[in-house]
Amino acid sequence: DTGVSQNPRHKITKRGQNVTFRCDPISEHNRLYWYRQTLGQGPEFLTYFQNEAQLEKSRLLSDRFSAERPKGSFSTLEIQRTEQGDSAMYLCASSFILGTGVNEKLFFGSGTQLSVL
C-alpha cells in the first residue's frame, strides 16, 4: 500500500492554459475526493466519486473544472482556461466505504500545487 499518489507535485502555468492533474487512490478504495486548499484555509470540497460515478459537485465549482474517474480507478481533474484565482493546492483523498459509511476514513495525497501566472 503506497498511499494516495498525486501528480504532478507542482504545476506552473500561464493564465488561459488548460491543466490536468492525476490522482491514484489506494487500491480497492471505492471513493475518491477532490479538494482545493488556499493558504491559511481548510480544504474546500470540489467533487467526489463512488467507483466511476460522480456523486456530487460543489455548487461553487466553475464549469471550467471537470473531473473523471474512468473504470473507478485513477481520477483526473482538469481546469480549462486557468485564472490566477485558481492558484491553490489541489488535494485528492480516497476511502473505502461500506454501508452507511459511519466509519469512513479519508486518506489524502500530498497534493498538487498549482501556480497560475
Place this chain on the structure above:
Amino acid sequence: DAKTTQPNSMESNEEEPVHLPCNHSTISGTDYIHWYRQLPSQGPEYVIHGLTSNVNNRMASLAIAEDRKSSTLILHRATLRDAAVYYCMDYRYGGSQGNLIFGKGTKLSVKP
C-alpha cells in the same frame, strides 16, 4: 451544512498534554465527530472519530460531551511532530460536500 468552531491557534510545551476544543453547534443525532490533522506541506490525515462515547487510539483520545455540542481532542504527551493544524468536523452520511466540511482548524504549536 454541519459546521464546527475551533480556536484559531494554541500553544503547548513538548511532553505536556494538549486539549484541543471544538464546538459542534449544528450537530445532529446521527452525525459522527471526526478529527483530522494536517502537518506542514502534507495532506490531512485521519486522527480519530466517535459518536457518543469517549474514544482512544494510538494517536489521541477523544472526549465527547454528553449533549454532543462539544468535543475535545487530547494528545497525552505532545511532541514536536504534533505541530499541525487540527480540524474537527461533523460527519454526516448523505450530507453535502462529501460528508465532511473542513473549517480553518486550530494551529497547534509545540515548543521544545
